[in-house]
Amino acid sequence: MKSDSKILIVEDEGIEALDIQHRLTTLGYPSPEVVLSGEEALERIESIRPDLVLMDIMLQGRIDGIAAAEQIRAGFDIPVVYLTAYADDDTLRRAKITEPFGYLIKPFKERELHVTIDVALYKHKMEKKLRENEKWLATTLKSIGDAVVATDKDGRITFMNAIAEDLMGWKLEEVAGNRLSSVFNIVNRETRLRVENPVEKVMIAGAVVGLANHTILINRNGREIPIDDSAAPIKDDHDNIVGVVLVFRDVAERENSLAEICRYRDELELRVGERTTELLLANEGLSKYARKLEGLNKELQEFAFVTSHDLREPLRKIQTFGHMIGKKYRENLPPEGLDYLSRMTGAAKRISDLLDSLLSYSRIITKPHPFQPVDLAAVARDTVSDLEVTISKAGGTVTIGELPRIEADSVQIRQLLQNLVCNALKYCKETEKPRVRIHGRTTGRICEIFVEDNGIGFEEQYVDRIFKPFQRLHGRDEHYDGTGIGLAICRKIAEHHGGYITARSTPGVGSTFIVELPSSQS
């Protein structure tokens, strides 16, 4: 075996030392060094760090071979092989404590020397590796957050890490060699019955086993810790079970947060449920209210309708008989009487007009027609044709621009356009012929209709007032007569279609009425 290991020879007999040095050189060990005493050896080791020391037990000087080896073992990780010519029992006993890696009894053969050195070097290398492994394992076991307990095949504790010690309440040295079952008391949380020892289960199953849920460890101090664990067999090269390793952890925190999450969830569900119920109740209340309102509204509209209908009859009589008096008995009445009579029939006529307005206003809600596709351009043309006489009397012109098709109550739309055009013709300037333009467009799902005029206009601050029933911006005695229902009807029609009406105006310049309607009613 080729070796580049550096060897230090500690031998106080010069000739022998030189002989060994020579033999080692022959065997291929590079430049083996010789020192003559223990003190010198320790010094030299410090500086050259040999791979192995051949140490004569019997050394002259203060430190003999065994003492020197003792110090080497304590201070350096270097294997020592003793050289001795003879050894009494006492010496051997002393030598043994220093855990030497071999003995060479003088005189020895070259081969003996070689084998002993190689075995010592190999053994040392293996031991070092083992120590490293152990260190690695110990560090690993110490560092992991779980408790680890190992037992032998009889279930006797051989190892516990710090966390295991902490959870179980026992130190390894207190329980090493004891059966795990004597210190690892686990019960079911609900039944309080003892749970089968996982180590025994592993022994029987020969495989990894886990603990059932809701297992509680009752430790040395009586503390109850909910745990979660698993146990695995430790097997040798021949698959024989030689022990068990048990890993477990404290799940109290997890269970607590789980319980808390569950509690929050339950609470949340409860609240959602409560809110939902509240909402449902509120909704139900609202729709009841809406239905009631709708009913009341309809009732009110019908009331207005029936009232105006029934009022017309006696009113007509006042007018008719008034006229008859005026006609038949004209000669019998003084001028004053005729004036009173004319005022009376005039007032009756006015009530009649108001009732007509009220009727058409309430008809929008009480007597609607079904929504259907409507060509606004065609409706506008019909409207203009209906109003031909009115338009020519006013000396005006009405032009029709682009107009879209929409879904609507065509009768109402016709009324809407008619009212807007009449309105535009009515409020014209004395100095200018009325010009009215109707046009519209569809943007997205909204249709806009514009009716523009060059009339007298109005202050925009009154825009809300003009769409209210019987609200007028002009006195009745002024040039502009009317009941003040036309634009209110327009608004009612727009609202009936789910739209609205507004207007822009500049006094003395003109007005634009804008009707926004949904393109479709679905």
Place this chain on the structure above:
Amino acid sequence: MKMNSRRGIHLLMADDDCDDCVLAKGAFKDAQIDGEMHFVGDGKELLEYLQHQEACTSGDDTLPDLILLDLNMPRKDGREALAEVKSDSRLKTIPVVILSTAKEEQDVEFCRKAGAVDFIEKPVMFEEWIEIFRLLIDRFVLNRNAG
């Protein structure tokens, strides 16, 4: 004009409104129509009158030449009466004109379908009443008989 040569034109008006009956009577008179006008107060009376006239004699001459029918009346309203008249094989030939306070779209439609020949809103001016009588007689009695 064989009938009015015998006994003149026979008008029947069904209306519960006394004022309107007074007006109608005056207008009939002022229109100087040769004939007579009878009045009943509601639809039930109208049917009874017609059935009685029908049973009395076998001739057409006792039945009215034109019926003026109001719509809103007690016991049996104009709509029911119209339907009954028009379902009677003998009576259905008599033209019926609706004379009502208001001209509601749905009423006009209903009456047209039920067989009324015209639907007139009661006028405000007395002169209009006279005009209406002249027009109706001309259109539904004289021309009809002539044709």
